[in-house]
Amino acid sequence: MSVTDRFGGVVGKLSSDSRSRREFVEGVLFSLPYLALFGVFLLYPLVMGGYMSLFEWNALAPAESVFLGLENYTTLLNDSQFWNALGNTFYFALLTVPSIVVVGLGLALGVNRDIRGQGFLRAIFFSPYILTVSVAALVWIDMYSTQYGVINYYLGAVMSNPPQWLQSRLFAMPAIAMTTVWWLVGFSFVILLSARQSVPEYLYEAAKLDGAGTWRQFRDVTVPQMRGAIFFVIVINLIWAFQVYGQPYIMTSGGPNQTTETLVMYLYQAAFNQRNFGYAAAIGYVLTGILVAVSIANYYFLGGDNE
Amino acid sequence: MSNTTTSRSEPFNIGGITLRSALVHLVMYGAAFLFVVPYIYMISTSFMTQQDAVAQGMNWIPDPVTLGSYIQLFTGSQIIQWSINTLIISSLTTLLVLLVDSMIAFALTRLEWPGQRYLLALIIASFMVPGFVNIIPLYLVVSDLGLLNSYLAVILPFAAGPLGVFLLAQFFRDIPYELQEAAQLDGFSNFRIYTRMILPLSKSILTALALFIFVWSWNQFLWPLIVLQSEAAYTLPIGVVVLQDNFTYQPALTMASAVVASGPLFILFLLLQEQLMTAVEMQGVT
Numbered sequence: 001m002s003v004t005d006r007f008g009g010v011v012g013k014l015s016s017d018s019r020s021r022r023e024f025v026e027g028v029l030f031s032l033p034y035l036a037l038f039g040v041f042l043l044y045p046l047v048m049g050g051y052m053s054l055f056e057w058n059a060l061a062p063a064e065s066v067f068l069g070l071e072n073y074t075t076l077l078n079d080s081q082f083w084n085a086l087g088n089t090f091y092f093a094l095l096t097v098p099s100i101v102v103v104g105l106g107l108a109l110g111v112n113r114d115i116r117g118q119g120f121l122r123a124i125f126f127s128p129y130i131l132t133v134s135v136a137a138l139v140w141i142d143m144y145s146t147q148y149g150v151i152n153y154y155l156g157a158v159m160s161n162p163p164q165w166l167q168s169r170l171f172a173m174p175a176i177a178m179t180t181v182w183w184l185v186g187f188s189f190v191i192l193l194s195a196r197q198s199v200p201e202y203l204y205e206a207a208k209l210d211g212a213g214t215w216r217q218f219r220d221v222t223v224p225q226m227r228g229a230i231f232f233v234i235v236i237n238l239i240w241a242f243q244v245y246g247q248p249y250i251m252t253s254g255g256p257n258q259t260t261e262t263l264v265m266y267l268y269q270a271a272f273n274q275r276n277f278g279y280a281a282a283i284g285y286v287l288t289g290i291l292v293a294v295s296i297a298n299y300y301f302l303g304g305d306n307e
Numbered sequence: 308m309s310n311t312t313t314s315r316s317e318p319f320n321i322g323g324i325t326l327r328s329a330l331v332h333l334v335m336y337g338a339a340f341l342f343v344v345p346y347i348y349m350i351s352t353s354f355m356t357q358q359d360a361v362a363q364g365m366n367w368i369p370d371p372v373t374l375g376s377y378i379q380l381f382t383g384s385q386i387i388q389w390s391i392n393t394l395i396i397s398s399l400t401t402l403l404v405l406l407v408d409s410m411i412a413f414a415l416t417r418l419e420w421p422g423q424r425y426l427l428a429l430i431i432a433s434f435m436v437p438g439f440v441n442i443i444p445l446y447l448v449v450s451d452l453g454l455l456n457s458y459l460a461v462i463l464p465f466a467a468g469p470l471g472v473f474l475l476a477q478f479f480r481d482i483p484y485e486l487q488e489a490a491q492l493d494g495f496s497n498f499r500i501y502t503r504m505i506l507p508l509s510k511s512i513l514t515a516l517a518l519f520i521f522v523w524s525w526n527q528f529l530w531p532l533i534v535l536q537s538e539a540a541y542t543l544p545i546g547v548v549v550l551q552d553n554f555t556y557q558p559a560l561t562m563a564s565a566v567v568a569s570g571p572l573f574i575l576f577l578l579l580q581e582q583l584m585t586a587v588e589m590q591g592v593t
Contacts, residue, residue: 023418026497030414031426034407034472041445041467042433048444059447110335114328123580124339130572130583132526132544135565138551139345142352142558150348153365182342190584191591229591236590243440246528250548264529271443272533281443288440295435 057278072282085266093241095177104188129186133246195229353562360559376563389546408471460534515586
């Protein structure tokens with residue numbers, strides 16, 4: 001883990017007392033600019049968020065905030081809008097994360113085959129990832145439009161009653177999820193492709209000699225060899241999914257009937273529309289808790305792999 | 308060409324190989340086509356007249372081609388100002404991240420001082436808490452510092468993220484220590500080792516990181532939406548959404564704004580796609 005452990009011996013031979021004192025001063029000076037940013041804009045808000053979540057926070061006069069203890073959290077438990085937003089966020093994660101992993105893996109394995117224009121295909125599949133969420137969302141709003149949209153224009157030719165997409169309680173979230181898969185899959189695709197390319201070819205040769213067909217090769221060589229990359233992709237997409245905001249904000253404003261309102265949207269609303277900062281901070285802490293749980297679960301799953 | 312000829316020269320496998328290979332090509336290029344449909348729609352609509360853009364039926368090729376929407380966009384909105392804002396914010400963020408992250412990564416991996424191990428662990432642990440989850444206290448900090456509506460309101464919180472420190476520390480510690488020792492024996496100060504040795508040796512990763520940070524900060528949405536409240540301060544991602552909200556349904560105009568908002572990054576992508584994808588791969592390797 002530690003760099004000093006690994007190399008301390010080598011550098012240590014050279015050091016004398018005065019040199020190590022100088023290195024300490026220099027170490028601190030070199031670290032200071034980043035640490036100042038880290039402290040003010042990351043660490044302090046993190047601690048402060050926990051503190052604020054215990055108050056009915058008065059933004060104009062913080063000293064007059066009313067201490068509530070855990071009341072914000074118990075209120076959350078009985079807040080149906082919170083549960084709705086939490087449920088929607090999980091639903092979004094359920095729709096997007098498996099799709100991104102499956103599509104990303106499929107595209108990666110396809111591009112990895114003996115195929116013309118490999119570099120071209122790689123660039124195409126990656127490219128939506130460099131768009132801002134606004135552009136992705138605005139283009140898809142038009143494409144989903146029931147009156148003018150491309151999608152229903154062609155669907156209308158094969159079915160009499162195409163979905164109302166963003167206006168439909170049933171289809172709004174899947175529509176947002178589909179846009180998200182298109183927008184973000186490129187990141188996972190590139191990582192999975194690179195992982196696939198570093199699987200040694202002789203493993204496949206050996207599997208073939210043992211009479212393994214395509215499916216057995218996939219199950220017994222590809223998947224186990226790419227395990228680390230697959231886990232990484234799952235975790236990073238889960239983390240993104242739980243923070244989803246831009247797509248539903250732009251495409252549906254959380255509608256229809258709040259079926260696409262997510263946790264971060266509700267947090268934003270509690271803070272900046274209702275000015276209830278303490279309550280919003282509590283929502284933020286619940287979200288942080290979920291994300292930390294995801295990371296820890298990942299650490300345990302992967303733990304055995306690294307040793 | 309060569310692929311086809313080799314498979315043809317294996318008569319026993321003609322059916323198997325070519326059919327399978329043809330199928331793979333069909334599926335992959337079909338998928339690629341679906342991926343670019345939104346681009347085609349965006350670009351082609353942006354060159355249509357307002358009437359054509361909302362006309363019944365689907366016309367993929369604008370007829371007549373018009374720059375009307377772009378002219379309306381540049382004269383009737385602040386999109387030029389937003390572009391400048393976005394460019395300045397992304398460039399300064401990138402420079403700041405490269406500077407402060409490389410400095411601390413140097414201190415954490417190439418210097419020996421007590422506490423560095425805990426510091427690195429703390430920074431890595433902060434990965435678990437994505438920066439903007441605690442947007443409420445962060446907003447109050449930025450507001451208390453009087454930074455609302457300024458470039459710094461977007462730049463500084465972004466530069467506090469741990470990604471660059473992590474990637475650079477990983478890279479720096481694999482640079483051979485013998486080089487550093489030799490330089491030290493020659494009387495190089497640590498500052499010179501940082502500027503003359505470590506930074507030049509890390510050009511590839513610094514470039515990749517710079518690109519990634521630039522694209523990422525260009526595309527930020529939620530945080531700028533919160534701290535940039537006056538129209539003149541907007542970035543492109545915020546501006547184009549507000550623009551679409553303000554007009555009645557005008558797809559040609561909206562798509563023109565989308566082209567302007569994503570165009571610069573697309574050009575960057577075409578020029579430097581390898582480095583950009585390398586930056587993504589590096590995150591997977593960790």
